[in-house]
Amino acid sequence: MSLRVFLSALLLFGVLGVWRHDGVSGLVQSLDGEWNLWNANKSLSLPARVPGCVHTALEERGVIQDPYFRFNDLLYEWISLDNWTYATTFAVSKELRSKRAVLLVLDGVDTVASVWLNGALLGRTDNMFHRYVFPVRQLLKAEDNALTVRFVSAVAYAAQRRNAHAAYPVPPECPPDVQNGQCHVNFIRKAQSSFSWDWGPSFPGAGLWKGVRLEAFDLLRLVQFAALPRYDAGGSSWSLQADALVDALCPASTQTTLDVPELLSRATFPTNFLQGTAKYTFALNINASSNVKLWWPNGLGGQTSYRLLVTVRSQDGDALLRLESKVYFRSVELVQEPVGGSPGLSFYFRINGKPVFLKGSNWIPAHSFQDRVTPRVLRDLLQSAADANMNVLRVWGGGVYERDAFYDTCDEMGLMVWQDFMFACATYPTEDDFVRTVREEVLQQVWRLKSHPSIIVWSANNENEAALAADWFRIPAWRRPVYLKDYVSLYVDNVMALVKQEDPSRPFLVSSPTNGAESEREGYVAADPYDPRFGDTHFYSYVHDCWDWRAFPRARFASEYGFQSWPSLSTLRPVSVPADWNLSSRFASHRQHHPHGNWQMLQQAAVHFRLPAAAADFAGTVYLTQVMQAQCVKAQTEFYRRSRSELVGGLGNTMGALYWQLNDIWQAPSWSSLEFGGKWKMLHYLAADFFADVLPVAFEDDDDDALFIYAVSDLSQDLKLRVVVSVHAWSELEPVCTLTSEPAVVPGGSAVPVFKGHVAALLAGCGGCSRLTCLLAFWLEDGDGARRGPANHHFLCSPKDAVGLRAANITAKVREDETGLAVDLQTSAVALFVWLDAGALPGRFGANGFPMLSRNRTVQFHAAGNTSAAELSRALAVTSLSDLYAP
């Protein structure tokens, strides 16, 4: 359930109506806005926005250029090595100061700082993921209150903590050189990717990255509120559990009313608030006669929300607290049970009692500087995920717990969230103060987020079980027990114990990849956390032919897999100069943070494609890396989707495919399907098809030439479908022949074969086709001849070996019609991976990266701005595979 704490929302926006009549009302004064900022020796002193960070302040004042431009990440390293101070002065109303308690609330401090008010030290901060609250009433004056936040370098702090940890190393010490990063990020509770990652730059920033305010009250303050739906399967009834964390200045005897008016459900509870901060829990039974509409993942139903009204009244009937929250009803289970007598356990999610195949990707921070992520950027990225038929995103554990708007939007769009805690690819220390700060982080984040129906699982870390199991850090055997003990202590005894206590409503995993219940049985670090018979799997292989599904683990659940590509020139242009557009340039290696990444992309592309005739053809190289990436991830995802209903040697029943990674943090080569700025790569267009609810998938098995076509359906109802296979020669724009299968029943939520044959037999019956001269196109039809799902195609050879494939001359005409902008394409020959690029014009095409097997095709352009047909026509470039080859 998403929570809209009416109270804080109103207060933040300065509307105080709800509080006014109650005599113990709260007041809020925002301290956001323009502050002053200076560095250690005061050589720099400038105004700075709060919320914000040092880098954006420096850029806005013209002290530095765009930090993402070319090599500026190196040039601006000094910023993260310096110490910075944020300061503001403010006046306080008499009304506010007359309250019995006044708190200074800092929603996000990045990261290590001391906070001072009028010369007095309020406290110290060491965790970017905390909200810090300090009582300040005694220190406030009417005018000229001086609030100062003194940051020390996060890089220096991390190194200092590392040096203080003398007993044994806590690896990795530093990122690989190719990342140009900083060391010891595991010693600081800050976005782990801010010290660099294999897709991101090193900008260990500092700043007040969330709001700052004063909160004043006389009796009660709501610290946190959350509402969780509970389904009682026995009685087929719903109830709501409302948890309130309340700070009371003195004991108070009250009545609390919970009301969901649209569901005719209301109850009042006598409540005695104790002095201090404590948790209060209420249970509201939902009226059995009301028809509760459930929250469903994208594609499976609606996302109905209801209003929950909570009022706390004194014995005299005065309202002391009042809030409104959005609530949703859904249940979630993670099912790990024996699989048809084979070794291993299933691993899938049941939402509202229904097994759901999770389709989606992994989310990383959308910018190094969170204040640069505007609501529009955020919404656009999430909309792109939903529009590509995704139903899940994993908020990966090396970034940040995302802002409220992220989860609100996921709730609205039906995007499920696999929520990691922010620990990734490392071992972590377990000193008392580190564990203490982590515990507070976990408590705060779980309370903040647990009302969201979109979050379906908590997971304590990314790849840290695997790191120990596979010994990434070469820990000597005699020392291993120490690391295992630390691992269990941090993620099991602390993170898991706290989550289970505060939110037993959803499943919890200790890591990803993990063997889940089997890892638990093995003491939380399994011998092989990648075991496809258990839990989830991450899988990367760049050297193996990615079109060959035999290379992929037949996993229960694939939570990470992927291939890199370069972003388009229009995305690179603002941060580079023409001399950089060359795979051999210093820029091209500087932006590539994955060892040998540029070489691997070409190697993989060369398996099936000819490389551009001219090595200098950078645009062609970018295009080809996107073709390679799109086709590789398509092949792997289709393998997982068609494996949903099948067990082969005990493996399979795959129920999740989340490729790595959805979005980018800057303009660089990476595994993303969305470029920095939101432009869709070819992969994202293909994802919209390979994640479609109904999908035909073709593959060949064994050496006996067997060809299968499966129908995959995520729908609830059964379908009766036949497959139409159309055989095309590379050399012609008319199909050579077409065959249609007998109709087959495709049960809801299944993947079943609808065609089985032999390639040779199929081709023999079809003119003079051979593997080298023809390819297959196919689609599904229902009894009425209506197409269900997208068309798909299957190559019988690598395009580089195709015989008869000619250079395609594709002309494009842009016109405006009643639905917007349309591009009419006409080709002179069969064309592969036809790519429409509108440059920097914001928007996207209705389809892209498709084969043209007939002369004409019309594609819509959905402009995000005010784009005319003439502008699109000027910007539009059309590329297809044969354009890479020398004439």
Ligand SMILES: *[C@@H]1O[C@H](CO)[C@@H](O)[C@H](O)[C@H]1NC(C)=O
């Ligand atoms: C002050 O600090 C800046 C930034 O770290 C540095 O470039 C400069 O040399 C320092 N100036 C003095 C006078 O120390």
Ligand SMILES: *[C@@H]1O[C@H](CO)[C@@H](O)[C@H](O)[C@H]1NC(C)=O
């Ligand atoms: C930053 O502060 C730390 C701790 O006070 C100090 O050791 C360090 O020298 C300072 N750095 C600079 C650049 O002044």
Ligand SMILES: *[C@@H]1O[C@H](CO)[C@@H](O)[C@H](O)[C@H]1NC(C)=O
């Ligand atoms: C439940 O709703 C019905 C109307 O559908 C109403 O008559 C009844 O009073 C409600 N029950 C409760 C306990 O509110």
Ligand SMILES: *[C@@H]1O[C@H](CO)[C@@H](O)[C@H](O)[C@H]1NC(C)=O
């Ligand atoms: C690409 O970069 C390499 C290495 O710097 C250089 O030799 C080559 O001439 C460049 N090509 C173009 C077209 O700029």
Ligand SMILES: *[C@@H]1O[C@H](CO)[C@@H](O)[C@H](O)[C@H]1NC(C)=O
């Ligand atoms: C491509 O087709 C267009 C329109 O049909 C024609 O004008 C043009 O000459 C052709 N280009 C080539 C290289 O054949």
Ligand SMILES: *[C@@H]1O[C@H](CO)[C@@H](O)[C@H](O)[C@H]1NC(C)=O
């Ligand atoms: C393709 O489009 C052209 C003009 O846009 C039209 O003249 C032609 O008839 C179309 N061909 C087919 C096969 O639809």
Ligand SMILES: *[C@@H]1O[C@H](CO)[C@@H](O)[C@H](O)[C@H]1NC(C)=O
């Ligand atoms: C788009 O253009 C129209 C007409 O020129 C103008 O009225 C409108 O304000 C523009 N909208 C935006 C979002 O720029």
